[in-house]
Amino acid sequence: MISPLKARNLHRDLGYFYIGLIISFAFSGILMNHRDYWHPEKYTVQTKAISVNIPKDTDITEKYAEELGKKLGIDDKIRRHKVKDDELKISFEKNDVEIDLKTGKGEIVTFIKTPIISQTMKLHKNTSNWWIYYSDIFGLSLITIAITGAIMIKVGKNTFGKRGWKLALAGLIVPLLILIFV
Structure with a gap:
């Protein structure tokens, strides 16, 4: 011991x-x-309004989204894209693009990493x-x-054996209850 x-x-x-x-x-x-x-990892540096013409019958694949990004002056690596409720969202490493497919209007939001954070x-x-x-x-x-x-504390009313084990047990029970019920 x-x-x-x-x-x-x-x-x-x-x-x-x-x-x-x-x-x-x-x-x-x-x-x-x-x-x-x-x-926490990035903050907005610039938001730029854009207007693009995306033909109605266009199949918006990842390749199309990547090429559209290049036409808009974005040279980041594409992360993902999705079309939902007539809105195209393209996420790049340092930029997010959102375009209303009905109007062609949208914006490019450019990010940089927050220092230290x-x-x-x-x-x-x-x-x-x-x-x-x-x-x-x-x-x-x-x-x-x-x-x-x-x-390390062996004598007194605040030792692990007298008081500390109760606090340690309470400290263990709280996260277990959260895992079970939340």
């Missing part, structure tokens, strides 16, 4: 080592929780092998921080 002093030292040192990553993950996690309400968002999306291994080590370190924090 690890001594309270060794637990305290390990807890402190891992906490110091990972403080930057903990704050970055927490910050970008909060931003990702609210990504349906705003685009877009980089922290990458922490949650990165799938490279080195990052996955580093994140696994980080996860194990967070478990170690939690365990050492629980066992």
Whole structure:
């Protein structure tokens, strides 16, 4: 069994080592929780009104959408397109295009990445092998921080055995209830 002093030292040192990553993950996690309400990775730079002539019998394929984007001066990689309720929507990496198919009127919205915020968002999306291994080590370190924090106080009314286990159980039950009922 690890001594309270060794637990305290390990807890402190891992906490110091990972403080930057903990704050970055927490910050970008909060931003990702609210990504349906705003685009934390990009912001609008320019909105430009356009008018195009799309013949009624045109089959709007991905290739057609990509070529239309090039005619409109967009040289981004196309992500997707869709036609719904007589509206054509084309999403590119840095631009979104919306065109009313009845009138031909629409707009191009151009985005750039939000400095710092877009980089922290990458922490949650990165799938490279080195990052996955580093994140696994980080996860194990967070478990170690939690365990050492629980066992380093051995005397008094606020020990894990007297009070801490109840809070830990409550902290576990809340996300389980959310997973089950929400």
